[in-house]
Amino acid sequence: MAYCTEKIAPALQSCRIGSRLLCLDSVDSTSTEAKRQAALGAPEGFAILSDHQTAGRGRAGRSFHSPAGHGLYLSVLLRPSLPPADMVNLTAWTAVAVCDGIQAACGVRPRVKWTNDLVLNGKKLGGILTELALDQATGELDYLVVGIGINVSHGQSDFPEDLRPMATSLSLALGHPVDRDELAAQLLLALDRMYAQFPSGKEVYLNQYRQDCLTVGNPVKLFTPASFREAFATGIDDEFRLLVEYPDGTTEAVSTGEVSVRGMYGYV
Ligand code: BTN
Numbered sequence: 001m002a003y004c005t006e007k008i009a010p011a012l013q014s015c016r017i018g019s020r021l022l023c024l025d026s027v028d029s030t031s032t033e034a035k036r037q038a039a040l041g042a043p044e045g046f047a048i049l050s051d052h053q054t055a056g057r058g059r060a061g062r063s064f065h066s067p068a069g070h071g072l073y074l075s076v077l078l079r080p081s082l083p084p085a086d087m088v089n090l091t092a093w094t095a096v097a098v099c100d101g102i103q104a105a106c107g108v109r110p111r112v113k114w115t116n117d118l119v120l121n122g123k124k125l126g127g128i129l130t131e132l133a134l135d136q137a138t139g140e141l142d143y144l145v146v147g148i149g150i151n152v153s154h155g156q157s158d159f160p161e162d163l164r165p166m167a168t169s170l171s172l173a174l175g176h177p178v179d180r181d182e183l184a185a186q187l188l189l190a191l192d193r194m195y196a197q198f199p200s201g202k203e204v205y206l207n208q209y210r211q212d213c214l215t216v217g218n219p220v221k222l223f224t225p226a227s228f229r230e231a232f233a234t235g236i237d238d239e240f241r242l243l244v245e246y247p248d249g250t251t252e253a254v255s256t257g258e259v260s261v262r263g264m265y266g267y268v
Helices: 005-012 030-039 090-106 170-174 180-196 202-212
Strands: 021-027 047-053 071-078 111-113 117-120 123-134 141-151 219-223 228-236 242-245 251-254 258-261
Touching (some): 005 180, 030 047, 030 071, 030 123, 030 141, 071 180, 090 111, 090 117, 090 141, 090 170, 090 180, 090 202, 111 202, 141 170, 141 180, 202 228, 228 258
Antiparallel strands (some): 047 071, 117 123, 123 141, 219 228, 219 258, 242 251
């Protein structure tokens, strides 16, 4: 069943995020649609929800499984007047806001696997994909699209077989149905609160990210396209980078790339 705009929009009356809200039954990807709308001049805060995605996208060129009726697929268009370099931490800020929204709607707070995976009971609940477009002529930021995918009411059999051991949904974890309209409203409210404080309220979001991030204190594998390195995650620095220590005692602040946490998603 598609979203009920009448249940979501009234909650957002004084918000910039969701000030224009498009609810679709099906689309290739809410983030691709947000980019199409951006090219047509859609305003900052424009948000798209879809019941179903036929080509949902995840990080690193992966697909994001997006069956009808079960997930929350949301993309928000931002047009900040900040240099592109100032936006590098937005995914981490968004992760905190998404945890806030889920907690407000469902009473449970997921953890974050650095940087963009939402995790509940050790399994993947969802993810965040932030994409940025530059003005070709000036090199300045044209717009950003923040895409959020959350597994809401999947049963085990609604996940493809290969994902079943490592994926969960809110209703599977909670043991009862979740109101997707309420969840959408709480997410948009939390994103609006977050964006109103970006970047001056960094201290609050950094401290919360440090509490939410489950990667720290665990053995990790850092992947490059060709290989991987084992390390131990020791902290999150003031730029939301993951601090790691290698077996030879050297340390590094990691800002990008794929990081597996031992004990999760099949890494033993
Ligand atoms: C990841 O886990 O790698 C990120 C997944 C992000 C999925 C969301 S669903 C809404 C938006 N539209 C997309 O195609 N992707 C994002």
